[in-house]
Amino acid sequence: MIRLFLLLLKNILSLIYYMEKLTDKFIWKSLKEGDLNAFSVLFETYYPKLHSYGLKISKDADVTEDTLQDFFLYVYEHRENLSDLDVIAPYLFTSYKRFLLRVMKKNEKLIYTDAPDETFVDLKFTAEELLTNQETESFKNRNLSTLLNKLPKRQREAIYLKYYSDLKATEISEIMGINYQSVVNTLHKAIKSLKEEIAILKLFN
Amino acid sequence: MIKRKYTKINDFLEDASFKNWVVQNNGTDISFWEFWILNNPDKKELVNKAKDLVLGVSFDKNFVSKEKVAFEWKKLETKIQVKKIKQQRKVRFLKPLSIAASILLLISLGFYVANFYTKVTHKTNYGEILNIKLLDGSDVTLNSNSRLSYYKNESRKVWLSGEAFFQVDKKVETNAKFWVLTNDLSVEVYGTSFNVNTKKKKTAVFLEEGKVWLKLKNGVDKKMIPGNYVSYSAKKNEILEDITIFNPTLKTSWKDGSLFFDNLSLEKAMEKIEESYGYAIVFKDETSKKTVITGAVPITNIDICIQAIEKSVDVKIIKKDSSLIISKK
Structure with missing residues (x-):
């Protein structure tokens, strides 16, 4: 009886593992075959994260929502030409960023003559969106956001993708076009300099 | 864990x-x-x-609400449905077009793949010399009435019937060999210049410089050094000639468009002319056969060639149909 139960448990576990491993791949494959249900799952999973990401880049809710609509429509219409994917997040983040930046550049051109061409977007953090943890308990979030915004652009983007979008380092490396070790190093450098700055500020307070 | x-x-x-x-x-x-x-x-x-x-850093994540996502999805779904209806109208016209396009694509792809494995053949007629640059950079001069072929994906392996002079580029980085294959043997090369002649039911190799190995059809390997002239017949299974020639122009002058005769009987000399131009040689008398000739004649112009021979030795040559008739003056 116990053995049977264990066998069952083992099967369920492997099934869960299998599903988790296959979900992205399966959803993507179904989407490519034109399955609208798969596409709705994809939309519901990634819309919130892409929305925050777009808002962070453009600082404009209308632009973000319009480009997201156009972007997802583009993905659906070109689904047959898309390459096979095992993980979807890097593709969506990269493509959407490119999509959004192109639109922003077009809009900007109406106002300014030349918009700077940047590979790493300039993300800024606000005091409100930061949570206090043990490290920063006695420390004001305002100061933390100021410190965060002092970091180089690359480090800020890596921090955003890691701790806000909850992406894995492997996925971030694909999005930012740098290798895995560089992502880890960039993140660590950022966290380390934050910690040091905090320590210095605490001394003077 | x-x-x-x-x-x-x-x-x-x-x-x-x-x-x-x-x-x-x-x-x-x-x-x-x-x-x-x-x-x-x-x-x-x-x-x-x-x-x-x-x-790391902890964020107070503020994602859009579920209701908002559902609303945005409805909006997108409607757009997709509308587009679908519009496209269905278009598809009727597009379908034959897209089928035609895919067929075209498939054909060109097929050509591309076929091209890769295509056998390339260079052929010369009588009185014609061809300079060929192979894909790997090696130079080949193909003598008249000869044929050289190779596969595009393997351009350092060539089949030869007739005569050709090779100047093989050395591939230092890969040490890739170059192969010349004939009915009698194969020549294994690293980078050198040499002459291969398969006329007269044998293969004769003359090495101008560098080093080559001959792999004879009977399994024997033979190393050649510059100046060596080796001829071998697979049919007879024997090495017919193995000599050293100190004047390489005698064997390779054809590639510059002329044949050198060094104290050769006219009979032997006319054999060479026969090889190059494809004319049958007819001697009217024995004396002309024995006449000794020294000098150079062109191999791409039969008329000048006849004139040159007539000038240097005391014979008369008449070109008739596909033969050269030689008689004493």
Whole structure:
């Protein structure tokens, strides 16, 4: 009886593992075959994260929502030409960023003559969106956001993708076009300099 | 969990129990990691780095509401449906077009693949010399009435019938060999210049410079040094000639468009002319056969060639149909 139960448990576990491993791949494959249900799952999973990401880049809710609509429509219409994917997040983040930046550049051109061409977007953090943890308990979030915004652009983007979008380092490396070790190093450098700055500020307070 | 090896930072970052320990969440994980760190002091730095990265910065994440997402999805779904209806009208016209396009694509793809494995053949007629540059950069001069072929994906392996002079580029970085294959033997080359002649039911190789190995059809390997002239017949299974020639122009002058005769009987000399131009040779008398000739004649222009021979030796040559009739003046 116990053995049977264990066998069952083992099967369920492997099934869960299998599903988790296959979900992205399966959803993507179904989407490519034109399955609208798969596409709705994809939309519901990634819309919130892409929305925050777009808002962070453009600082404009209308632009973000319009480009997201156009972007997802583009993905659906070109689904047959898309390459096979095992993980979807890097593709969506990269493509959407490119999509959004192109639109922003077009809009900007109406106002300014030349918009700077940047590979790493300039993300800024606000005091409100930061949570206090043990490290920063006695420390004001305002100061933390100021410190965060002092970091180089690359480090800020890596921090955003890691701790806000909850992406894995492997996925971030694909999005930012740098290798895995560089992502880890960039993140660590950022966290380390934050910690040091905090320590210095605490001394003077 | 416990069986896992933790050597790289990735092993810690992707590990759920490690995260649990960092945020002090699960009793089992906490005690496991405290024990593990105690037993792996050399990994302390890596653990601290990973811990920093797990803790990182905490955000008060503010994602759009479920209702908003559902609303946006409805909006998108409607757009997709509308487009679908519009496209269905278009598809009727597009379908034959797209089928035609795909067929065209398939055909061109087929050509491309076929091209890769295509046999390339260069052929010369009588009185014609062809300079060929192979894909690997080697130069080949193909004598008249000869044929050289190779596959595009393997351009350093050529088949020869007739006569050709090779100047093979040495591939220093890959040390790739160059092969000339004939009915009688194959010549294995690293980078050198040499002449191969398969006329007269044998293969004669003359090495101008460098080093080559002959792999005869009977399995014998023969090394050649500059100046060597070796001819071999697979049918007779014997080496017919193995001599050293000190004047290479005698064997290779054809590639510059002329044949050198050095104290050769007119009979022998006319054999060469026959090879180059494809005319049958008819001697009217024995004296003309024995006449000795020294000098050069062109191999791409039969009329000038006849004139040159007539000038240097005392004979009359008449060109009639496909023969040359030679008589004493």
